[in-house]
Amino acid sequence: MKQQLFSLNAFHHWFDELSRRHKRRILMPVDGVLVALSFWLAITLRVGEWWPNWILARSWWMLLVLPVLGIAIFHSFGLYRFALRSLGRHDIQAIGRACALLALLLAGIAYFDTRLFLPRSTPVIFGLVVFLAMIGVRSAGRNYYHWLKNRDVVKEPVIVYGAGASGIQLVSALDAAREFQPVAFLDDDKGLQGSLIAGRRVYPPSQIDSLVQKFDVKNVLLAMPSLSRLQRKQIVEFLSERSIQVQTIPSLVELVGGFATIDKLREVGVHELLERDPVDPIIDLFSSVRGRVVMVTGAGGSIGSELCRQIAAVGPAKIVLFDMSEYALYSIENELRSIVDAPVEVEAVLGSICAQTRLERVIRLHGVQTIYHAAAYKHVPLVEFNPFEGVRNNALGTLAVARAAENEGVERAILVSTDKAVRPTNVMGASKRLAELVFQRAQQRTTKTIFSMVRFGNVMGSSGSVIPRFQRQIAEGGPVTVTHPDVIRYFMTIPEAAQLVIQAGSMGEGGDVFLLDMGNPVSILDLAKRMIHLSGFEVKDGENIHGDIEIVFTGLRPGEKLFEELLVEGPALKTQHPKIMRSVDIPPEGEVVDTGFERLAEVIEREDLAALKSILKLLVEGYSAEKNVEERLGEPPNAALRATI
Template sequence: MTEALLSFSRHHKMALLMLLDTLLLPLALWSAVLLRLGGVWDPKLNPFWWIFLVLPLWVMPIFIKLGLYRAVLKYVDDKLVTTVFSGVSLAVLLLMAVIMMAGITPFPRTSIIIFWVFAMAYIGASRFVLRGLIRRIDAHDAPRLPVLIYGAGHAGVQLMLALQAGREYRPLAFVDDNPQLWRRTFRGVAVHAPAELPLLIDEFAPKAILLAMPSVGRSRQRNILQALEAHHIPIKSLPGMADLVSGKASYDQLREIDIEDLLGRDPVPPRVDLLSANIGGKVVLVTGAGGSIGSELCRQIAALSPKHLLLFELSEFALYSIHQELRQLAPTLAITPLLGSVTDYDRLLSVMTGFKVETVYHAAAYKHVPMVEHNPVAGILNNAFGTQTCAQAAQAAGLATFVLISTDKAVRPTNVMGATKRLAELCLQALSDAGSRTRFVMVRFGNVLGSSGSVVPLFKQQIAAGGPVTLTHPDITRYFMTIPEAAQLVIQAGAMGEGGDVFVLDMGEPVKIIDLARRLVHLSGLEVKDTQQPNGDIEIRCTGLRPGEKLYEELLIGDNTLPTPHTRILRAQEHCLPLGELQAHMSRLKLACDELDAEQAFMLMQEVVQEFKPAAQTADWLVAASREDVAG
């Protein structure tokens, strides 16, 4: 029966509610008169019994006008009381007017006040009783997952209310660090101290812990996650406060724990003058615009009011994707998608002169270490000669600023990818040292979370598939930074250089990859399978270092750094080669690449990039790489 009622259409449900009120209103007036007269008044002996029947005729239009029947019963809240109060009060005033105009003098006047109370109680209580009935039916029909909410502030309470109205989760208790909130209850959900968390887990067996503290800093979130990690229960989190306030996300849109939450790195507010210096009102070109770093640069540049944004990309699909996204983000901005290769000098020069480009952010590069190790000639042509070609075109077109996105792997490289990026730096340093009108700036940083080749998405996929989680070595460590922070710092660093500068971003503390893998497993509610836990869920397996891979990454070749106006940006003092000497090396290297001689190109790279010390595994790939390049 109840399921049939719930399946009624919206209009049928409204009609049933109106019928219910048509019965409740006369009942409220009858109850009021009986209570006033002690049950001795008989309307059959009185000619004014019709007042009970006509009462709904003017009350129902009032309720309809106030929107009482537009509210969805399952989601009615305290605002309903205000609506019922207003409607019943107007009904009482009209009832008094009808009694006075009809001259119903025997009608007990004080019963009108009692009717006001009874009508409020009958109409209001009927809604809350129906709401409770509907929610019970929903809970019975769709069992919800029991959860705990960490954080009993405004966000936590809003999350609890959203979950109680939904059908997926059932909040059982709050956990909060604030002693003033302990033992309080919100809609029947009590607040407990963090020390009671093990007891709550034993009592309720929650399927997840929901972190509802969107306004706290990442370092504080990291400490909380470290404390929760030991319980091996899946953890989800609310979106950030900025997204909640802007309306981009709602309180019931829970997300998986992001890796930046685990790192606990609080962002530094950007300097607006540095952000807009090379962008505001200028024509800006981004190469590799469809890549992970390039696309984020485009998003942030679009928000800084450039005159024109040019997207230069070799991949048609990547270019289409970022162009469509930017059209939504900045519909009034002039954005031009351009297909082309960074090794095509004529195409680049035509674009730069034709659009009168003023600033270039050069993000186009092959950066997946094993992939470039297998294809060294392709990596050299794209990363080193592509950068040189772009820089020469920028110089010929008279551009003001050229910013190269470099990498920590360019420091004492052990792989071809790192060596090509260091060679790209040397090309810009030589051009700047020779005296160039274009200001060449290099920005060097480590791994960015979520970029192509990042371990984090791979780990999550492996955990979801039941494992094993694979990493190359138990001692391998890496620096990490989020893509938005990296792009923001790149833009600011690009505004500070005088020419030939190598800037290094403060990447924080290095992270052991195996610790990162363990934490991701634990925060997914699973146990690592090892010798201590042979019955665990996910095995972590070390496969051995890949060709050219280093255990530890560095950001500086030497120890000479200078501070800058930004606390997270340092200026490195690196050696460079004279332009003539570098050009001689580049000519021989280009000849080897044109002949697809990977072994010769590899040897020449060691000559020009003096810090290049290839790993032992790299030599084993040279012959195979030569064959692959020739086949290609």
């Protein structure tokens, strides 16, 4: 018995080591035998005798000639260039055409050589039999190949959600790979439920728990690229209630555009939980960038870099990238040069937004017509413990940008603001509200430049935001840190935010504050739980002490609020874009702002905390700190830094 197994394994190894040329040489005589057997079987089926000697005695020589003709025809159709491992529809069609030609050739021989005495239907039967035989042998060879490759491989069982065309393609790709073994389909279509597709049964989603237990499944693969965001959200929410990892195939746009293949799986991100169907952009609202010279400050940041990508796609005359970070500037410059069309110029400029003379020189040199001002310090705890630098950059830096734009006659300047600027409880929010006041005051002084602001909440995936932190903590095995169980935040994706900022900038008439529709608020605690579940883990708490990852509440960080707002006062007015609103903000009197900023520059230079707090309360409506700045700065530095990590 052992000797037989050894011989069998030796044969498997020998076959696996054969080159394609040698396998082709084996397949040719096999096809010859199949043709000969098919000829005999066609006659047998036609006359109902196992050995009709009265026919074969006259046509025995065809058992020798037909295989030679068949191999020649098959070779001319390229059948021996096909790889058995990837036998598909096009290969089968080619085999069918070759067999049809061989059958026609047999019919021609029988017609001109009446001595063969072949029944007229024999060539038709012969063509069908040889076609089925060749498909059968090649399918067996393909199955043997995959078995040979996977016989020592332990594949992870997975469930495929979606039994449509994409699901079938995904299963086919996974069968040829070595990582996953699809064991079942899930589909909401009741017409498919209970049927067998690609050798797997289709189940309703309600049976997922029993399937997970039966097959010991830890992964579910979504294969529905054409679903709307709302439908995907509902499915992901359903799956996120279970401790299974969820991955998805690329979107329909990526598949059709050739940017990805069906088997390029990625983890389902929390953006799938946003109930936000994308709104098509309004082409007319890109007038501020199309064919214009556009400058983006903070071009290497999360928002700034995405603004650059989307501006580049619209077709500006030139993009001027302005940033103080050498590496960030280098990265976005290289990326843009690889994706923009030749006529679009890309200029990378190192510099600080606090240097007004430098800004004016750059604007004049490149003939800048539109500025998107996205440069800012944005991390609440860091700015809270570095208030002077935070206000210097966010407020005085914006003042330098506004004055440079005004002095050089820039047509439009758009400030990227934040919901934390509304009744802020932290220095970062207050500094961004000061930046808004700078643009509003600049508009009061000039009619040459249109100044406007765009205010929105958190973006998913930006540097230092909660989502990348949760992902890192989950990857490290926890714990996941949440500041407070009742914290809620508004979220949108970076590409959507950037696209709306560009369109809002084109609608500005002077001094406008635009608000982006942020959708429904998201509970940070619920977000953490769903991210843990979508990663295939269970939450460890009092109800489940054997869970994988614990959620720890650390308390609100300095200056942090339970929820954010977008409106300072008054209602939000509709605009021509359904996701962009206009706020009616009444800024303080111009002289108050001018005097306040003169004092602001002085107190920053001498680092006078009491005076800084006084100016913030004077200029920023609703500013209130739960803790004095002096007290915060008096805390141990390690504790301050720990809150930001």
